Amino acid sequence: MNVAKVLDAKGLACPMPVVRAKKAMDELESGQVLEVQTTDKGAKNDLPAWAKTSGHTVIDMKEENGVLTFWIQKG
Amino acid sequence: MVKEMTVQQMTEKVLNKEPLFILDVRNESDFRDWKIEGENFAYLNVPYFELIDGVDSIVGRLPKDKDIVVVCAKGGSAAFVAEQLAEAGFDNVYTLAGGMQAWSxxxxxxxxxxxxxxxIYQFIRVGKGCLSYMVISGSEALVVDPLRFIDVYEQAAQQEGVKITHIVDSHLHADHLSGGKALAERTGAAYYLMKSEGAVFDFEPLEQHETIDFENVHLEVLAVKTPGHTPGSVSFFVNGKWLFSGDTIFVGGLGRPDLGGKVAEWAADLYDTVYEKVAAMADDVIVLPAHYADLDEEINAEGYVGDTLGRIRARNEMMQNKPKDEFIDLVIQSANTETPPNFEDIVAINRGLKTVDIETQRELEIGPNRCALHHTHA
Structure with missing residues (x-):
């Protein structure tokens, strides 16, 4: 996977992971992939929900040692 | 300026049936699943992540003349949205401190x-629909179905100048974590539970205690074995007047015998309980259950959730001369495959087979209660 940008949002509480993800995504081109790393459990549902309403696609997701990583493709 | 509303203040709004506008900024599925219920509350659900660039899209849908409380999971996103609303000129905006987690x-x-x-005190977990109790006599107290917030019971006992000496669980709970074991360890109280419920730690098996007596006033706690919800469900009949019915009888109906995968067998147990044991009890017995489904419907004029057995029977066809076969058929028809969230983990923890940290405890319990969900039909 070709990741255009990595956002380290670890340690940030809701709403910051999604707020930062949105700001990071605003700088990408359609089709590019943003990797978001977060430790906020609320982001597990909220990042995909935000991606969906914003027209982006969650390509993959993993949970490892308390860190959630999402790969989201800009729509 | 954004003001903060505490969960205590929110509870007063619910109990006093005050009007309030709830702007819930959690994602749509969380809102659909579970929200703050108030008879005169109005709602708008727009996730906070749709408001990152501003609140213009919702300004027209918010009242100017009514208090608005912004609610999210833990409080952070609500503050984020509320501040934007304040900047947009709303001076009637609150955030719910601690969010749905604190509410729960x-x-x-x-x-x-x-x-x-x-x-007798009742502890109403307003955000989740769980009820627990403290029965005080002389210098001692008995706690019925304690939740994991054991400080609350300790403080209540301290306030009353009594010692918690007895703790009972009406059954092994599947929807919330019991505080029984932790409270017993903290206070040294005897903790009673049916052995058949499968707990693996030390406790007093209710099978060996037909009565529990304490203090000089001979306050009698009679464990009337009432299977139905789980095979080891019991009710506690205090002084021939108060029936702590666990999840067997609710103000709005009967408990769900469908949580163990043996609905027909347990429905037969529930029938025997209702028609043999409960039928022999007087109409003026006051039923104090472990759950409710609708606070506005089930809270009485005195401010607690409970009703007389006579009125509960009169309202519920299932308790009125139903033939056993028909009773079982009706229970099977209304059997629900929707289980409480995370109930397998919760059961394992309540049995003492598993321990988890506080963060995991919170997550496991988040969401609505489903024990009493469909009880008006069964």
Whole structure:
């Protein structure tokens, strides 16, 4: 996977992971992939929900040692 | 300026049936699943992540003349949205401190009864629909179905100047974590539970205690074995007057015998309980259950959730001369495959087979209660 940008949002509480993800995504081109790393459990549902309403696609997701990583493709 | 509303203040709004506008900024599925219920509350659900660039899209849908409380999971996103609303000129905006997590964990203490010999308090977990109790006599207290917030019971006992000496669980809970074991360890109280429920730690098996007596006033706690919800469900009949019915009988109906995968067998147990044991009890017995489904419907004029057995029977066709076969058929038809969230983990923890940290405890309990969900039909 070709990741255009990595956002380290670890340690940030809701709403910051999604707020930062949105700001990071605003700088990408359609089709590019943003990797978001977060430790906020609320982001597990909220990042995909935000991606969906914003027209982006969650390509993959993993949970490892308390860190959630999402790969989201800009729509 | 954004003001903060505490869960205590929110509880008062619910109990006093005050009008309030809830702007819930959690994602749509969380809102659909579970929200703050108030008879005169109005709602708007727009996720906070749709408001990152501003609140213009919702300004027209918010009242200017009514208090608005912004609610999210833990409080952070609500503050984020509320500040934007304040900047947009709203001066009637609050955030719910601690969000739905704090709402889920708040207990409201209501008085059920008081005389020289006896005092009964009900603890209403407003955000989740769980009820627990404290029965006080002389210098001792008995706690029924304690939740994991054991400080609340300790503080209540301290306030009353009594010692918690007895703790009972009406059954092994599947929807919330019991505080029984932790409270027993902290206070040294005896903890009673049916052995058949499968707990693996040390406790007093209710199978060996037909009665529990304490204090000079001979406050009798009679464990009437009432299977139905789980095979080891019991009710506690105090002084021939108060029936702590666990999840067997609710103000709005009967418990769900469908949580163990043996609905027909347990429905037969529930029938025997209702028609043999409960039928022999007087109409003026006061039923104090472990759950409710709809606070507005089930709270009485005195401010607690409970009703007389006579009125509960009169309202519920299932308790009126139903033939056993028909009763079982109706229960099977209304059997629900929707289980409480995370119930397998919760059961394992309540049995003492598993321990988890506080963060995991919170997550496991988040969401609505489903024990009493469909009880009006069964």
């Amino acid at each position: 964990e708040h207990l409201h203490q209501a008085k059920v009864y008081e005389d020289d010999q006896l005092k």
